Amino acid sequence: MTQTNTDNSLYGLIAEFDSPKELSNATKKAYETGYRTMEAYSPFPIHHLHEHLGVTKTRIPAAVLFGGIIGCCIGLGMQWFASVVNYPMNIGGRPLFSWPSFIPITFELTILFAAFSAFLSMLGANGFPRPYHPVFNAKNFERATRDGFFLCIAAEDKIFDIEKTNSFLKSFNPKEVSEVYP
Amino acid sequence: MANETKEEKIYDESILGADYTHGTVNDKITDIVLTRPIQKGWLIALAIALSGLLTLFISIFWLIKKGVGIWGNNNPVGWAFDIINFVWWVGIAHAGTFISAVLLLLKQKWRMSISRFSEAMTLFAVACAGIFPLIHVGRIDRAYWLFPLPNTMWLWPQFRSPLLWDVFAISTYATVSLLFWYTGLIPDLAAMRDRAKELWKKRIYGALAMGWRGSAHHWFRYETACLLLAGLAAPLVLSVHTVVSLDFAVSVIPGWHTTVFPPYFVAGAVFSGFAMVITLCVPIRKWFGIEDIITMKHLDNMAKVIIATGLIVAYGYLMEVFIAWYSGNQYERFMTLNRFAGPYCAFYWALILCNVIIPQLFWIKSVRQNLVWLWVISIVVNIGMWLERFVIIVISLHRDFMPSSWAMYFPKVWDITTFIGSLGLFFTLLILFIRVLPMISIFEVQTLIKPKANSPEPTASKHS
Numbered sequence: 001m002t003q004t005n006t007d008n009s010l011y012g013l014i015a016e017f018d019s020p021k022e023l024s025n026a027t028k029k030a031y032e033t034g035y036r037t038m039e040a041y042s043p044f045p046i047h048h049l050h051e052h053l054g055v056t057k058t059r060i061p062a063a064v065l066f067g068g069i070i071g072c073c074i075g076l077g078m079q080w081f082a083s084v085v086n087y088p089m090n091i092g093g094r095p096l097f098s099w100p101s102f103i104p105i106t107f108e109l110t111i112l113f114a115a116f117s118a119f120l121s122m123l124g125a126n127g128f129p130r131p132y133h134p135v136f137n138a139k140n141f142e143r144a145t146r147d148g149f150f151l152c153i154a155a156e157d158k159i160f161d162i163e164k165t166n167s168f169l170k171s172f173n174p175k176e177v178s179e180v181y182p
Numbered sequence: 183m184a185n186e187t188k189e190e191k192i193y194d195e196s197i198l199g200a201d202y203t204h205g206t207v208n209d210k211i212t213d214i215v216l217t218r219p220i221q222k223g224w225l226i227a228l229a230i231a232l233s234g235l236l237t238l239f240i241s242i243f244w245l246i247k248k249g250v251g252i253w254g255n256n257n258p259v260g261w262a263f264d265i266i267n268f269v270w271w272v273g274i275a276h277a278g279t280f281i282s283a284v285l286l287l288l289k290q291k292w293r294m295s296i297s298r299f300s301e302a303m304t305l306f307a308v309a310c311a312g313i314f315p316l317i318h319v320g321r322i323d324r325a326y327w328l329f330p331l332p333n334t335m336w337l338w339p340q341f342r343s344p345l346l347w348d349v350f351a352i353s354t355y356a357t358v359s360l361l362f363w364y365t366g367l368i369p370d371l372a373a374m375r376d377r378a379k380e381l382w383k384k385r386i387y388g389a390l391a392m393g394w395r396g397s398a399h400h401w402f403r404y405e406t407a408c409l410l411l412a413g414l415a416a417p418l419v420l421s422v423h424t425v426v427s428l429d430f431a432v433s434v435i436p437g438w439h440t441t442v443f444p445p446y447f448v449a450g451a452v453f454s455g456f457a458m459v460i461t462l463c464v465p466i467r468k469w470f471g472i473e474d475i476i477t478m479k480h481l482d483n484m485a486k487v488i489i490a491t492g493l494i495v496a497y498g499y500l501m502e503v504f505i506a507w508y509s510g511n512q513y514e515r516f517m518t519l520n521r522f523a524g525p526y527c528a529f530y531w532a533l534i535l536c537n538v539i540i541p542q543l544f545w546i547k548s549v550r551q552n553l554v555w556l557w558v559i560s561i562v563v564n565i566g567m568w569l570e571r572f573v574i575i576v577i578s579l580h581r582d583f584m585p586s587s588w589a590m591y592f593p594k595v596w597d598i599t600t601f602i603g604s605l606g607l608f609f610t611l612l613i614l615f616i617r618v619l620p621m622i623s624i625f626e627v628q629t630l631i632k633p634k635a636n637s638p639e640p641t642a643s644k645h646s
Contacts, residue, residue, distance in 0.1 A: 041397050042396055042401070043624075043628060045629070049401070050402035055398070061406065078330060082341060101341070104347040105341060111418045115411055122407035128394070129389075129393055
């Protein structure tokens with residue numbers, strides 16, 4: 001890609017590897033060296049790779065629990081409101097709040113809200129939809145969804161230095177190290 | 183298999199051809215959509231399916247214009263083809279969710295190659311199922327009364343009725359299946375975006391992939407969300423057919439009012455769903471040359487699931503007969519005898535033949551390894567499950583408590599065209615799907631590839 005390259009617009013340096021193992025190893029070493037603003041890209045999930053980047057937690061499970069509880073309350077609340085408050089019907093003196101027959105709908109709404117929470121919180125946490133990202137300009141990056149494994153160290157990282165980072169990435173014997181411009 | 187090491191078990195070559203690399207798996211699956219020319223056979227299949235779809239449109243149009251009287255439904259048989267087809271389609275849908283959710287939680291690797299395809303089947307089958315309750319309500323302009331919508335009279339639907347539970351169960355099931363399916367597609371849509379040559383294709387797949395970059399952060403959140411969705415979908419799929427069975431079991435009609443219905447309906451759903459997956463997989467894997475991705479091992483495993491769930495269904499049939507005798511209830515006894523030797527007894531015995539006797543052939547390994555046998559038996563099971571719903575619904579209704587109200591049920595031409603039309607809708611969607619979206623989950627199948635010790639990459643690239 002032809003760019004008007006000036007050093008201060010550099011997004012970062014990206015190294016391409018051939019196998020998940022090499023990427024995993026390089027990511028781990030980079031984190032140990034002190035790099036923090038970086039990202040590893042792979043066509044399929046690699047076990048424990050996120051841990052090498054220092055990520056161990058996500059709030060998605062909490063969001064799902066929250067969504068489930070909301071769905072449960074809405075489901076049961078709606079049926080209680082309809083049967084007890086808004087349109088009570090006395091059928092042979094049976095209780096208005098006959099909760100066992102309200103369970104199926106409560107259950108379905110719990111699942112519905114929890115599933116939407118899982119889906120939306122995953123999109124939200126990943127920042128989707130996001131049609132543009134500087135890393136898409138990286139050389140060969142279309143292989144990141146095929147058989148390429150990439151490690152990109154961002155220029156804004158505290159210990160980023162174009163010379164040193166370049167030789168650091170090259171020490172893992174990648175296929176190629178190239179510069180990424182936004 | 184027991185003495186294999188853990189490593190070998192993870193990379194089982196019987197579920198993926200040995201020669202694949204990460205790149206070639208990707209090429210193979212994306213090429214079916216992106217580069218394969220449109221073939222005559224595909225066009226003919228689409229034309230047949232579209233004519234079925236047209237039949238459905240005409241049948242529904244005529245139904246709306248004339249009313250439910252164009253069907254064979256009568257009094258006492260108020261539920262007939264409409265509900266039979268509804269339950270049949272919902273049952274078929276269950277296999278997709280079972281494969282993608284329950285087998286994911288059980289960490290079954292062989293699930294990966296068939297999950298996308300069977301989830302799509304789930305969505306299309308639910309779409310077919312959803313049509314029937316909607317059009318049989320009679321006054322379709324008021325079908326929205328099923329939902330708790332605000333209205334000037336403050337009227338609510340009957341929350342204590344299983345029929346309303348069904349509305350919630352099916353609509354939740356359709357929505358969650360769609361979410362789960364789309365979530366599973368996101369990384370593969372990104373792969374399609376990166377493989378597509380034409381800009382307009384890149385744009386469409388790119389928009390649908392929403393900017394997926396495959397970063398470790400993405401994958402971590404993605405896998406967490408998928409696992410949670412599977413955990414939610416697994417109880418959901420069990421609840422859906424349970425609620426469908428409660429449509430029957432909560433009533434007092436002989437033959438419906440039994441507690442064995444929920445487990446027996448769920449097993450029957452998985453039974454028919456896996457049969458439909460086999461019916462579709464056998465030709466598709468051959469036409470698209472993906473026999474080394476959907477292998478004989480997959481078909482073999484599915485045949486085994488059919489035996490297991492078929493036996494649960496057989497237990498259900500046995501219990502129905504036993505309880506009819508053991509309860510001492512004269513109506514239950516009469517209903518059972520009416521099934522055995524009444525006017526519709528041929529349907530009952532055909533059902534026993536299709537669902538209980540013929541599937542036992544799957545105990546024989548050479549039958550499970552034979553594509554013709556697999557295909558024929560899977561269709562027999564589909565027919566058997568349709569007959570099961572016919573037996574449950576029509577035989578119970580046509581002779582109930584009072585002999586003076588007994589009547590026979592015969593389908594009319596519009597009953598049959600509507601059923602054929604729903605098959606047309608199903609196959610239209612399916613035939614379009616396999617040429618528009620990757621029908622196999624690329625990234626999941628890539629994880630099945632054994633990492634090579636010294637992998638020489640075939641693509642020459644300059645080394646720095």
